[in-house]
């Protein structure tokens with residue numbers, strides 16, 4: 001499928017999704033959120049797509065936030081609807097995908113941009129990246145899960161300070177906070193993400209999908225993560241990947257996982 005504001009290409013098992021509105025610093029308007037949903041959905045359904053990398057086009061921004069021009073005139077009802085729809089369509093959707101998703105943060109990741117990166121399974125930043133949740137400077141609070149995922153990733157006190165000050169942190173601070181896993185030069189950003197993706201692809205995609213479910217259960221209200229882990233662990237024993245993985249080990253050869 002082709003999109004207006006999103007590019008998607010699959011190469012050697014890795015789907016790279018690029019948000020492509022560089023003149024607006026890749027700000028997320030309604031159309032882009034829908035297209036991203038469709039692109040992620042398409043990649044997740046494709047058995048040749050083992051890892052998804054998401055990044056922003058241009059050298060300046062990953063995503064500079066939700067498109068302010070679209071919601072500046074909204075009332076209470078419309079505001080709540082905007083938050084609920086985006087959360088369901090894109091942010092929760094990405095978090096719950098069983099295909100691993102890496103955010104390659106290539107510049108500003110602000111508001112909805114940082115929220116998008118935080119919905120991904122983990123993050124790698126370039127040295128020029130700047131991250132923040134500036135929503136309180138606009139008279140609103142972070143939406144799309146921002147008030148929930150930021151404290152999960154960096155701790156409550158740091159999240160409180162970032163949200164109250166509406167300030168930006170640089171890549172080094174984000175690394176020390178545990179918000180990103182690695183920092184590399186801008187040129188090295190996608191190659192580094194691809195190297196990590198290649199390591200992931202050597203393992204069982206079926207087991208990885210179940211591990212994502214178990215890890216996410218720890219952060220879901222009303223879910224007992226330990227119970228989810230037991231269930232997903234047990235399910236692995238009924239998969240071809242498990243037979244191949246354990247047989248390959250015992251036969252002292254590399255596993256060749258059939259996958260999903």
Ligand code: COA
Pocket residue numbers: 023024025027064065066067068069108110111112134135138
């Ligand atoms: N929504 C809509 N448009 C946005 C945007 C957003 N979140 N962020 C940037 N843009 C647009 C600008 O309006 C500008 O468009 P124009 O050229 O038609 O006027 C274009 O992108 C370039 O941005 P500009 O502000 O000129 O770049 P800059 O280098 O001076 O500043 C930022 C960069 C990121 C500091 C600044 O764009 C900014 O503060 N953006 C908003 C961040 C924010 O509050 N995000 C949270 C939204 S909930």
